[in-house]
Amino acid sequence: MTGRASWACNPEASRGRLHEEQNGTARGPRDAFQRDRDRIIHSISFRRLRHKTQVFMAPDGDHFRVRLTHSLEVAQIGRTIARALGLNEDLTEALCLAHDIGHPPFGHAGEDALKEALTGQGGFDHNGHTLRALTHLDRPYPGWDGLNLTWDTLEGLAKHNGPVRHPQWALAEVDAAFDLELTSWPSLEAQVAALADDIAYDNHDIDDGLRSGLLSFDQLMDVPMIAEGWRRVEARFPGVAPKRLTGELIRSQIGEMVNDLIAATRARVAATNVQSVADVRAAGIALAGFSDAMRDAERGLKRFMYANLYHHQSQLDAADAARKVVAGLFAAYAEDPKRMPPEWRDALPGTQPARNRHIADFIAGMTDRYAINRYVEIYGPVDLPDAF
Incomplete structure (x- = not known):
């Protein structure tokens, strides 16, 4: 697929920003989604991700992933998928880069502690806090709070996992100020960003798990998806030490998941006959996704990772x-x-x-x-x- 698809988000048709900006504030020949992406990259919240937990907390090793490097890897995968599907790459990249900004220190453990601390007072949710940080807490501009991102970017961040029928207080406050139509499906760019996140951490956490010693090759062979991929890699590089093949296994598996996602998403788009972004939001189902076989394999991989890495005693x-x-x-x-x-x-x-x-x-x-x-x-x- 080449060129922009009719169901891709168009910056010229954006629903705009909450606060009106004068044209004189534009710096360089960028459209609305490019500016959103750049504002995210230059934000304090984004810079903090370099010292926030991905899997391992405050890791001493320089080669372990943190939220920042994870977000960059998600953005690379997301852009690849968006380009193949004719979607807006800049909006997809913005959503990928910003998706983890709301995580507190120590990842989900920190989130659990804040949720408990705010019991009876609305609780805490990292996705809602992403929106709160970007619309209220980051304040680089003199005329308003937040980064003043477009509706399209905020909507994609709010609903990247699908419709939100019972928003937590932070998201509800943003929605009250700038109606994000929380009960509809988001754009395909947002759906792709969410799946790019899954593909990235499904595979890169294997790499970090092996590097840490919490996972072993023998354990990984219990996962059919990985064992099959490992056999193919060994056949291509006979006699090479397993440690040298880890990167190839990860790359190959990411490639298979990306290709499957692109093919399955194209099929769903064709079957539902969507012609516009409005059609995507009104489809009533997620249009971006894996094939049934890859979905089941990916779920099996997640179960393994929870049992053997995320819930490891250490x-x-x-x-x-x-x-x-x-x-x-x-x-x-x-x-x-x-x-x-x-x-x-x-x-x-x-x-x-x-x-x-x-x-x-x-x-x-x-x-x-x-x-x-x-x-x-x-x-x-x-x-x-x-x-x-």
Whole structure:
């Protein structure tokens, strides 16, 4: 497929931005989606991803992935798929780059701690916080809060996993200000971005798991999808040491998943006869996706990764320690807000739940190492598992 498909998002047909911008503020010959992508790349929230957990918390090894490198890898996969399907590559890339911005320190362990801290006050959700960071907390412009991204980008981030019928408070606030039509399906660009995320972490986490020693080749051979791919790689490179073939296995598997996704998505688009972005949103189903066989294989891989890597005892021990750090920080700041930096302390609301949500905003923006350092300042030395 070449050229832009009729069902691709068009920057010239964008629903615009919440805050009107004068044309004189444009810097360079970029369309609306290119500007969104560039604003995300230049944001403080994006830069913080370099020190936020992907799989391993505050890793000492320089070669392990973090949220930033993961997001770049997702963007590369997303652009490849978008180009093959005739979608808008710039919007797809923006969604891929921004999808993890709302993660607090220590990933899902940190999210669990903030969710518990805000029990009865709306809880915490990293996807909702992505929207909150991009529309409220990042403030690089003098005329408004947030990055003032287009409706199309915000909609894609809000609904990349499908319609949202019961939005958490942070997402609900964004939706109230700029109706994102949460109950409809998102653009194909958003659907592709979500699947690019799956493809990236499904495969790159194998690489990191092997590098860490928590996964072994023998274990991986229990996964039919991986065992079959490994046999093909060995046949192409006979006599080469397994360690030298790991990268080839990962690349081949990503390629197979990408090709399957492109073919299956093309078939669904043709079968539903969509002709426009509006048709995509009104289709009532996800149009981007794997074939049935690849979907089942990918789910089997995920089950293996949860059982053998994400829920490995060392990972569980690290998650317990991370929850302790985040919960301890929240308790300390709630007890004495003067412990927060002046700009956060001075902006603290006087009533609940806004007060505790403000504290959670501060903690959610922390990197792993910043959170650990602040915890040590308040409570003294802390004994952290080797995973740190």
